[in-house]
Every structure is written in C-alpha cells, then in structure tokens.
Amino acid sequence: MSERKEFRDLAEPAAAREVIDSLDLAPEPESVPLADARGRVLAERIDADLDVPGFDRASMDGYAVRARDTFGADEADPVELDLIGAVHAGAEPDVTVDPGTCAEISTGAVMPPGADAVVMVERTDEVREAASGDGADGGDGEADGDDGTADRIAFRTSVAPGDHVMVAGADVAAGARALGPGTRLTPREIGLLSALGREAVPVRGKPTVGIVSTGDELVRLGEELDSARGQIYDVNSTTIAAGVEEAGGEAKLYPHAGDDYAEMERLLTQAADECDLVLSSGSTSASAVDVIYRVIEERGDLLLHGVAVKPGKPMLIGRLDRSPEAERAGESAYVGLPGYPVSALTIFRTFVAPAVREAAGQPEPATATVTARMAAGERYGEGRLRLMPVGLLERPDAAPLAYPVDKGSGATTSLVEADGVVAVDPDTDYLDEGEAVEVQLFSPDVRPPTLLGVGEDDPALNRLLDEVDRPRYLPVGSREGLRRLRDGLPDAAVTAGPVEREVDAVDLGGWTREWGLVVPAGNPDDVTGLADLVDRDLRFVNRTTDSGLRTSLANELAALAEERGVERREVTEAVDGFGFAVRAYESPARKVAAGDADAGVGLRATAERLGLGFVPLGEQDVRVHANPDRVGEPGLDALRDAVENSDAVLDDLPGFGR
Structure with a gap:
C-alpha cells in the first residue's frame, strides 16, 4: 500500500x-491586429508619429476668412467679402483667401491658404448684386448673379484668428504620448489608435x-x-x-x-x-x-x-x-x-x-464585491477561514439579503444557487441576522434574483416561474418551505397536499394535481392500489419526508392501517422501499422506467410524459404562500399574475386543474 x-x-x-x-x-507580449485588440492591455507606450489632425481643418460649416477682414462687423453694420469658391471635406483646396475675400467651407475640410478663421454660416447672408448700366439687361434679359449663386457674403459677426478651426496636431501632436502601458483598450482607445494609423498594437499576452x-x-x-x-x-x-x-x-x-x-x-x-x-x-x-x-x-x-x-x-x-x-x-x-x-x-x-x-494586466472588476445583510444567523466555529457560499436576494431600496447555500461541495446546483462567497474569519463564531457582510461575487455578471421561492417541486410551477424576471426557486419540499417562510427568508413558499402547520402568509392562489403510483407501461404487475404494495413483494420508491407527495402517501397508508385495525408502522414496514427516498418529483418515475422499481409515488403528468402507467390515488391542492412583508414587491406581483393566468399551463399538463 x-x-x-x-x-x-x-x-x-x-x-x-x-x-x-x-x-x-x-506570457511574452504579442502584437495583435487593431480589430482584435478590444479588451486587451497595452504592453508598451504608444507615441504619436503623426499629427492628428494632420492639417488645419474647419470645425463647422461656414466661410473661411482672414479674421482681420471681419473686425468691426455686427448685426447693424455687416462686412461684405467677395466669395471666391468652395472647399469640401476630403478635397485639397484650389483657392487662396486673399484680403477682402472668403471661401465656403465644410466641416472637416482643409483650411485654404490665407484663411485663419471660420465664420459659421448662421451668422452670414448671401449678397447678389444687380447688373450695372442704364437699366438694360445686357441683351439677355438677366442680371449678373441671377443664376442662384452669390457674388458676395455679408458677415454679421467678427471672429478672431483660430476661431472654429482645429489646427494640425490639436488632437494629438506628433511625438506626444498617446497611450501608456497597462491601458485597457476600450472603443475610445481603439478610435485613437485608428486615428494614429496603427494597424496592429503591442499587448500583454x-x-x-x-x-x-x-x-x-x-x-x-x-x-x-x-x-x-x-x-x-x-x-x-x-x-x-x-x-x-x-x-x-x-x-x-x-x-x-x-x-x-x-x-x-x-x-x-x-x-x-x-x-x-x-x-x-x-x-x-x-x-x-x-x-x-x-x-x-x-x-x-x-x-x-x-x-x-x-x-x-x-x-x-x-x-x-x-x-x-x-x-x-x-x-x-x-x-x-x-x-x-x-x-x-x-x-x-x-x-x-x-x-x-x-x-x-486585467483589473479587478469594480462590481466583484457587494455589501449585503445576513438573512438569518449563521453559526461557525471550526477555527479556519470559511469561504461560505451564499445566495443573494434583491431588495427594493435596500441592501440585498445574503443566505447560506450549503448543499455540500459535491452539489453542482450550488454553482447557480450561490452568487458568491462570504469570507468568515477563523475567529468569528457567529454571524447575526441583519449583520452586514461583504459578498465576493463568483462573477461580475451576477445579478441577484428578484424572487426567492422555496417548497414543493412541481411541473406547473416550473413553467409559471418563466413569467417572472430572474426568479430563484429552491425545491426543498413543502414542510421545509413552510419552515423557511416562518423564518422570514423567502418571498414565497409552495406547498402540496395537506399542510400540518399554519403559517402567517398571503395566499396567492394555486391549482390541483392528480397523484398516485407510477408503474411500468402496461402495468405488468396489475397494481391497483396501496394494498398491493403492502401485501405483495413489489419494489417501491418514495419521496423524501419534506415532500407533499410523501405526506399524502403516508396519510393514505395510515387510513389503510386504520381500516385493517393495525398500527401504521406495521403497514409502512410492509412496503418494500418505503424508506428509500429520492429528492425530485420525477425521480421515482425514472427509477421505474429504468427497471429499478415496480412502483413509485408520482404524478399523472409525469407518468404520461415518460410513457409509463399510472394508478390514481387522489388529488393534491398546490398553494402559493407569500411572505406578508414582501407583498407588493415586483417579484411577488409577477408570480401572483402568473398563478392567476395559469389556465393554459394547467390545460397542457395531464391531471392538473383548478
């Protein structure tokens, strides 16, 4: 060994x-195409090797002028300048602005030689001059300027040199430090690198x-x-x-x-x-x-x-x-x-x-930690750091509630039922209800559920929860669901079958479901009821003690015992497998389908969906109980609406109804 x-x-x-x-x-740094660089981290400094922009350009539509030609212009006494042409974005200017002249210019266009400012078009007027002479039309009947173009432009404001002009290098000047090492590349930085003409960038591997x-x-x-x-x-x-x-x-x-x-x-x-x-x-x-x-x-x-x-x-x-x-x-x-x-x-x-x-080179996500309040007290005393998995429950206008999720490290459902962990110091023996705790989220994308439900598992409920935004439901059984509701943690608890203890809650409605024994297709053992389980050598699969199905089954066996005049224990012990319990409502039926059992407690809907036989034993009342302190909150309102409008869901499930 x-x-x-x-x-x-x-x-x-x-x-x-x-x-x-x-x-x-x-790892070693690497060079990646700019198109693949979003989210990566620069490995070294990026200096500009060209001016951005690389030319003096107009920052608005208007007229390029020599600023001194507009001095003194105002609304009452405009200055008129000769219009010599136009400059458009993406084209090299073919005009020069001399004293007394101006050129029409588009946003982003290169400033023409001689011009040092732009007057916005809203502060100008076009001026068309009539033909000179003794009133004759020059033989063609039309005055100069009547072709729709202006000869001169009247300026109703003055400008200073540089007004409405972005000079070369105003964004980034050649030789300037554009981005430093460690910069995380977002769309903003990608845009700047594009302006610098960088096709590829060095990033941390x-x-x-x-x-x-x-x-x-x-x-x-x-x-x-x-x-x-x-x-x-x-x-x-x-x-x-x-x-x-x-x-x-x-x-x-x-x-x-x-x-x-x-x-x-x-x-x-x-x-x-x-x-x-x-x-x-x-x-x-x-x-x-x-x-x-x-x-x-x-x-x-x-x-x-x-x-x-x-x-x-x-x-x-x-x-x-x-x-x-x-x-x-x-x-x-x-x-x-x-x-x-x-x-x-x-x-x-x-x-x-x-x-x-x-x-x-990636930073710690800013939203990776949230402050929450303990929903219930938690005792711990093992003398080592405990990373306690917790679920979060969103609360309107208040810090979320944190509750321990402890189904054992081997339970994979804890991965989605827990939103993060609370680090409990080795010297901490107890966390009080309402105590503030820091929750380290499993992911910055975690969003707490808007509704926390607990209790009986049920196929109709599974479908109705689809109508609620971000619900979380823990199928802990009817009995445990009511216990947790009494303790005040969940928003709602769902029960099936007889409820042994009353709880302070608001009834949101419910439905009925037919339950009984699930048997192999064709019912080869000719099972007709519970008496067959007691009197014959049949293998049976039960549900856990918290389940409403288990409670209904136990009550029926108790009635059978009373009818026969024997102790209840004598009847239950005669059922081969009464103590063999499985967690989910489909689990007994799946054991039957696999040939591991001759019968199991279950629902008609399950039996028909899996192509199995069914021996009816009765109907169960399924009720949705709301935490009275949470009534009116969005999650519960959505659940109430789903229950009230559940007819289509119930009609689609054999054995379900109102």
Missing part, C-alpha cells in the same frame, strides 16, 4: 496567496492555462454516461475554463486523466510544456489513490499542500519543469484545485483568478 499523504501544518490563506504571487504566469481533470469517475461532455458505474459528467473543466476566460486568460482543455500515475504524469508534463499555468482538479485530498502530489514532487517542486480554508483545504501549489523538447525552457506554474465543483470554483475565484488577471 502506498504511503498516505496527510495534511500537516495547513498553510494560512495569506501564505497561499504569497506562494501563488511568487509564481510567474505572465493572455496567460495560457491548461486544465486537467482527474478521477476515474469523470466523463467528458459528449461521451456516454454510465450511472451504474458511478460516472458523472466533468463539471470542473468547463466551469474553470469559463473562469479563466473571464479573468483574461486563455483556457486549454486537455484529455481527461483517470487516477493512473503514468497518464497523469504525461498530461501534466504536456500541459506544462505548452502553458503558463497548469490547473488540475481532484486527486488532491489525503487518500491512498491520490497520486498527483507525487507527480509534482518528482517532476517539479511542490511548494504547498493544504490550506486552512473551508471549502478547499486540499489545495496544491507548485512548479512543473518543462521537458527538453518544449518550445520554451523553464517552469510552468501549477495549482491543484479540489475535486468538488463548488470547492474548485471557490478556490479558483479566491486564489487563482486574481493571479490570472494580474498576468493578463
């Missing part, structure tokens, strides 16, 4: 950050991050999943890759590695040869099969193993030597992340993402 690697002398989080900061992740997931149980997306072998889809690779890209790096996914030492060594060496940073997930905990730390020790330098933080204690930090065949010499940085998705993302966001941003 191989030696078991144990966590001794866990490093403090600050020490882990220092070790990561000591790693060199920064994006750190290339190789991602390797380990563990024999993982399957990549697109491959066939065998749940019977305990296989799960590889969540970490895609999640961490998205985090790398968001932080300004370039993610590179490598083939999945199992728990085989040789394959791990091969993949990690290849990634080190090609990347600035290598990230792995899994195979970092203190287990005899976890061999990755040995790869690092033998192929590089293991700098740290284990950090005093929850979640994420089993974190590795080190360096990997590049092979002699690699295109570049030296070492690649290495960080080993925990295997559970929430732990992996939390550790990446807290320790690794800042280093990737630093290497890419």
